[in-house]
Amino acid sequence: MTAPYSPDNFNAPEQILAPEWLLLRDKPVQGQALLVSQGNISAVGSVAELQRQAPGVPLLSLPGRLIMPGFIDTHHHLTQAFGKALVFGEPSEIFRRIWVPLEASLDEDFLYLSSKLAALEALRGGFTTVCDAGTRSAAALSSIARATEEAGIRCVLGMVCNDKQGTTLLDKSSILARADRHISAWQGSGQLVSPSLAIPIPEIATDEMLHAISSLCREAGIIFQTHANEHLVAVERSLEQRGQRPVEHLYHAGALGPQTLLAHATLLTPTEIRMIQQTDTAVSYNPVASAWKGNAVAQAELMHAFNIRLGLGTDGTRSDGFRLMDYAEAAQRFAFGMAAGDSSCGGGWPWLEKATLGGADVLGLGRKTGEIAAGRAADFLLIDLEVPEMVPSWDLSWELVRLANRDQIEGVFVDGKLRLWQGWPLDWDARALMRQVSAEAKAGVAGAPIQKIHSFSDQHRQQHAERSRRHPGSQGPSETLAAACSG
Incomplete structure (x- = not known):
């Protein structure tokens, strides 16, 4: 059905949006609306309740539509957008042969172009927040920040802080000083960018630096990012060099904790799972990366059962939130569920939750975004449900995981502003960028x-x-x- 409204209908600084369905924290509901004011969700309730609360505020009815939280990509590499298809079919540890050489060659202009292209892809896939894991480029991170802000996507911006470069030890104090400046530049800025610190893999930092950077993040209330147990070769190298697996290494270095986000976390032993659980460390589950370039799948359903905090990440593979959720469930079924006779692999809803609210939580943004609730930023998607794939509807949550498509996304809203309409930005020329x-x-x-x-x-x-x-x-x-x- 052709939408009975246009982008201009969403320009009011304050309005009540009344979709047919609204995806709340626990489930999709009907008969509920949201009051959007100055970039935030001021209230959620029935149309009558909201009109009493905000008399005179314009009401926009959205029949046949769902409003749901925007997807949260908890692990991205925005500066690798130029090389996406270079890694097809490549064996593991491509960062050594492709990503490090590519990123090291990027100047500020290329850094900006790559990041803006990646941000556009993410928005088109329904992501309203991306977490960048840090770049090896020596160019200023402000290029990435400028690109994501211009595109209109929320970004957790990682700064790389390792103190080992081959056999050379770098100056710890200068790295920590640079980390402090990065935090000060973006924390509480009121912009779409927030800071993070990263050490790409544990082995390129001393234990003292791993502990110091993780502690600095804990004190600042931001996240510390690292890749852990991504490939078998990484696990074996850690065992050869330290006699410990990567997660064990991080644990004994004092680098795990609620502030820590482990990307991938495949190939975990029961001991490592216990270490993650006991320290309340979070995990970014990257199922498409496992399928395309990994040799293992994270035990995400098991971690979910043990209340380990999980988000979903693309790892820069393909920015499509609906297909990411589908892969998240399917990978669990292929890797673990079939052997155990588990025909459900979570029952659908965990992957929807990990793609939204769970993702916001592991990035430290749970009070800011990730759900349709009063006090949260107005980061949401307008979804067309009047398509053959969704009719008839029996289980909307699970249908969103298995059946929904990116082309159903009519509008992408970040901070209350309509950033994309039917796949394209309204206030900048995406085709010129391409x-x-x-x-x-x-x-x-x-x-x-x-x-x-x-x-x-x-x-x-x-x-x-x-x-x-x-x-x-x-x-x-x-x-x-x-x-x-x-x-």
Whole structure:
């Protein structure tokens, strides 16, 4: 159904929005509306209640629509947007061969372009908040902040703070001073950007630095980010170097705690799960990354059962909130549920919760965003439910996880402002950005010392054809069938 309203209908500084469905903390409900005022949700209740509370405020009815919290991406690499398809088919630890060389070659202009492109992708996928894990570029992080603010997405901006560079030890005091300046620059700024500190992997920092950065984050009320147990090789390297697995390393260094967010956290032993639980450490579950470039799936349903705080992250793979939730459930079923006879793998709702409120909690933004509730920022999605995939509806929460699509997102609102309408921004030229990226990105990537192992798809097809010619007995399926039939 064509929407009986346009973007102009959402321009009022204060208005009551009355969708057919509203996704609250516990479940989707009907007959409820929200009062949006100056970028915040002032109240939630029936239309009559809100009109009594705010007489004269315009009412906009939204039949056939759902308003739900925006998705929260708890683990992204905004400065890797130029290289998304370079890692297809690559073995693990691609950061050594692709990401570090690529990011190290980015100047401020490329940093800005990559981050703004990634922010646009995220908004189109329904994300209203992204958490950047930190870049290896020496360029100023203000380029990333400017890009995300211009795009209109909320960003937790990580600053890398490791003090080991190969066999060289860096000056700890200067790193801590830079971390203090980063926190001061963005904390409480009233902008869409908030600060975070990161050490990409535990092995590139001394135990003293791991403890110091984690403690600094705890004292400042922000999150400390690190990758842990992402790949088998990382676990084995940690065992060889320290005699401890990565999560054990962090635990004994005093770097775990409520302020700590572990990206990936696959390949966990029962002891490591207990360490995470006992310290109230949070985990970013990245199921698409596991499918595309990992060799394990995080035990997310088990961690959920043990009340470990979880959010969902894209790891910069594909910014599509609905497909991320679908992967989150499916990966649990393939990796663990089928072997245990678990046909539910959570019952749908945990993945919807981890994609919204749970994500906000692990980023330290639970009081700011992540749910439709009074006092929260007006970060939400307007979803068209009048599509064949959603009719008839029996279980809306689970249907959003398994059946909903990105093309149902009509509007993306951040801080009360309509940022995207039907997939495109209203106040800046996204197509001009894409033209600029297309014109400049390939030159930037070509100048980076990237080592790619797996062939591009067309080259891989050609190699397959050449192997078939060298070994004539290896006929394709149609040729084999034809030969059998003629015989």
